[in-house]
Amino acid sequence: MTHRLAIHDLLDGRATPDRVHAFLEGKSFPLVEGPRVTVVWRGEADGVNLRHWIYGLESSNALSRIPGTDLWYIVVEIPPCSRVEYKLEIHRGGTGHWIEDPWNPYRARDPFGANSVIQGEGYEIPAWTRLDPEARPGTLEPFRFESKALGGPRSGHIYLPARFRRSRLYPLLVVHDGSDYLKYAAMKTVLDNLIHRLEVPDMIVCFTDSPDRLREYPNHEGHAKFVSEELMPDLTRRLPLLDNAQARCLMGASFGAVAAFTIAHRYPGVWGRLLLQSGSFAFTDIGTRNRRGPLFDPIVEFVNQYREAPIAVAERVFMSCGVYESLIYENRSLAPILDATGMQVRFVEARDGHNWENWRDRLREGMSWLFPGPIMFIYE
Amino acid sequence: MKRRTESVTGGGAPRAVVLLGAQRFDPTLRDAISDFGVKGKIATITAGWQERETDDADLVEHLEGRCVNLRLHARAEEVFKADPELHEAHRTRQALLRQRQDFYRIRLEHALDTELVISQRAAPEAMLEEEERASVDAIRELDQRHLERCERDRRQFDDTIRPARRAAVVRQRAELAAIVSECEGIAIAGGHVASLLNRLALFDIGALAANKVVFAWCAGAMALAERVVLFHDSPPQGPGAAEVLDRGLGLVTNAVVLPQPEFRLRLDDRARVALMARRFAPAHCIALPARARVGWSRGGPSAPYGVLELRDDGTYQTLQSHSQAAIKVRLP
Incomplete structure (x- = not known):
């Protein structure tokens, strides 16, 4: 009725x-x-x-x-x-x-x-995405890195948690399109809040940017080398980071998710956690021509090959995608393939589209699943 | 089921053990101290608060200054600073335990999924009951094996590193023994249960509790039990699975202590409540909301207040006297 x-x-x-x-x-x-x-x-x-x-x-x-x-x-x-x-x-x-x-x-x-x-009815902007005066703010420091692999400088920001101490060791999260995550997905506020709520552990987050993301993010050897052989080792030297794959995570949205996944694929055993949001994982079942245009060609080539011979590239993978975006088909198709390799995979669908607020709203579930905070340990 | 620690201060049991609900907003510790006839000084342990250990002004005020903070967290840091070998070994052990916990959790999640799937199937009632028992048995076996592995790791650590014989630890234990000897009671606050448990073990607080009245709440209460169970029914990453962490001090046996049920347990979810009760039986799952209190002394159990017991039919009720009597407390 x-x-x-x-x-x-x-x-x-x-x-x-x-x-x-x-x-x-x-x-x-x-x-x-x-x-x-x-x-x-x-x-x-x-x-x-x-x-x-x-x-x-x-x-x-x-x-x-x-x-x-x-x-x-x-x-x-x-x-x-x-x-x-x-x-x-x-x-x-x-x-x-x-x-x-x-x-x-x-x-x-x-x-x-x-x-x-x-x-829609029942939707509320999550409280943990808003500034909480109770949550002690972490710090954001700009960084600049001269990359040999990419032949030029790369910049971004490093987030240190509010109670950062050099005597402690922290997990590392590397975020593609870092400035956009900070600006459009309120990611610093989210980090401050989730850490304050004990839902994720204190962590160090490296927000990276690319001047040419459409070229460097889809399975790009130089970018993978920059992240895995230059940036990560440099951060490990300079900051108190846990030195194991379980404590290292790559994340990104759209092409950034492709970058995260393909880096892990090129460097198995280095990155133990992946957070992939609305990944542009285009593929074809017949031939190699895809409807999305030539920018997607390297992705199609990679995903087609991966679907032929899927391997575990990390230990835990959190995937999310909006049901109102066209990529839901590709993400739904990829999730069981990843799961069958022995990786722990959690795939979450949201009634949302290909946009930053969708990616913001999924951060809590994704980050707390990949890096559970001390909430299970603290009783006071 | 006693937690294995190297004790150099000798055995002995507490005079009484009192478990309380959370103290943060509505403290009841002072009343409990009075009701249990403790007139002397109280040694407080706030090591679960970690670096904030000495932010204890509210507790000191509540106890009207009749207390001394044992500073176990800071003492452990001092020990690690003085003994880098022990520090490194401790770090390695903690990393091992974390990995152990991760593997256990992977198996546990599958076992819990299996239990859920089977419980949803249509089948003759007798068959379902039998399968349900098998599911719970499988989970119990996982819990037990995990405990045994943790115990083996700890034993190996104790045998190789011998923390109780290391000069820095011996010195701190002697200082602590002197302080505690001046006190009539020990109050163990909550916080990070694993961190607290490590400090309690490192300084052999179980032995120092001899002839004292021990009050404990939240993580402190969990640490006194023979088995520490981590739980949260609604964590941010989805429905939470309770998991065994490790052995506790073992002052309280035959009970699983569940603090803050108001925030952590979905007591209206009968399937979850029933599974929790069956999984840890014959131990009694006791939930301690704010203002709750249950105690045992040489004279026997004292009347509980506000304590809930999870039942295997999925319901819960206030702790009954026969259940309280079944919970064993190491007393002289």
């Missing part, structure tokens, strides 16, 4: 400015009513479209104008606890331009700008 929505009251009978005003007043939009969400826009236009990135659904959906008014609306099905990023496309005079939804206060930011976000 379909429940009656607030918009239906407005649609019953003739819509007047007063009735539109009454409908909009006191409500926040998009209006979430169970699994159905009403998105609105007001203004003069030839047409308005909702543009989203949910894989498998039509990416452009037209809003309807309520006759006699400047109010446009669309009702969409959004499963509980979902996050959906979108923009509105406004058509005027034969051209369209994309805008963030002015009625929606929620934004998700990434290196390309910002999107509006529909938060």
Whole structure:
């Protein structure tokens, strides 16, 4: 049975400015009513479209104008606890331009700008992603490294936990696209909070960046050498790090996940933990041509070969992927293959897309599974 | 089931043992001290707080200054500084134990999955009961083997390194013995249970407790038991599996001590409660929420307050007198 929505009251009978005003007043939009969400826009236009990135659904959906008014609306099905990023496309005079939804206060930011976000019923921004005044902050120090393997400098940041002591030994996490994780996934705050909550142990985190990630991240020999033979040994010399594979983790999202996985594949026994978010693990079952374009060619070549001869490249692998992104197919396909090699694999799906807030929201489960904190040991 | 430690201070048993609920927000220690007739000074152990060991102003205030902190964490650091060989051996042993725990956890997770899958199957009731018993037996065997391996590792460490005979340890133990001899009671706070347990063992606190009244809560209470079980039903990485850590001091036997059930146990989950009770039977799984208290002295068990016992039918109830009597405490 379909429940009656607030918009239906407005649609019953003739819509007047007063009735539109009454409908909009006191409500926040998009209006979430169970699994159905009403998105609105007001203004003069030839047409308005909702543009989203949910894989498998039509990416452009037209809003309807309520006759006699400047109010446009669309009702969409959004499963509980979902996050959906979108923009509105406004058509005027034969051209369209994309805008963030002015009625929606929620934004998700990434290196390309910002999107509006529909938060489905039950979704809440996790408390552990917000600044907690109780959590002692760790420090972030910039670093610069002259890489012979890559023929140039590389930079990033090193995170040290709040109670850092040189007399203790720490696990190491190396994060691809580190600056983006810090900026768009609140990763420093997340680290401070999870350490404070005892959910992950004190750890040292190296946030790395690449000036050419689309070339260096997909199974690139030089990048793998830089991370495993230059950066990691240098950090081990300079910082009190546990010197074993179980205490070393590579992570990344999208192409960054491919980088993490392919580095571990090139250096078996060096990296014991992998955190792979929405990995771009494209492959083909017939031939080598893939629908994603030439940037993916080295990935397809690698994943096809790996699927032919899968081996354990780490001890524990945490994978996550949004069910609204096209890569869900590739990730669902890869998880059982990894599992069958004897690696411990945990694969988590989220009602979310290919974006930084999805990756932020999965950090707690992933990091605490790969590096369980002392919460099981502390009783006070 | 006594934890094997090299004792140079001699044996002897405590005068009484009292387990309490968490003391952080609503402390009941002072009342317990009074009710057990302890008038003298209390030796406090806050080594579970690790580097924050001496941040004990609240505890000192609660005890109205009638206490002396034994500083076991700091003393262990001093020992390690004075004896690098022991320090290195300790680190190596801890790394070994962590690896041991990891392997045990891998096996345990599979055994628990098996138990869950079988319990969901449709089959004649008698067959299911038998299979359920087999599942629990398999888990119990894993727990037991893990304990034996940990014990073997520790024995090997004691036999090769002989911590009790090393000058730095001997010196600290002598100092501790002198301090504790002036006290009538020992109060062991919570914190990091593995770290606490190591310090209690290194300084042979079990022996120093002879003729004292021992009060303990949270990790401190867990450490007194014969077997330390780590547990958390809702950790961030998904449903948690309780796991055996190691032997405890063994002052309290036939019981598994589960502090802070308010945060750590899903007591409404009958399957989890039942499994916990069956897994550790015949030991009694006793949960100690805030303000709970249970004690044993030469005169016998004292009436418990607020202590819960997990039952094998998946329910829980307040600790009954016959269960309390079945829990054994090393007393003179």
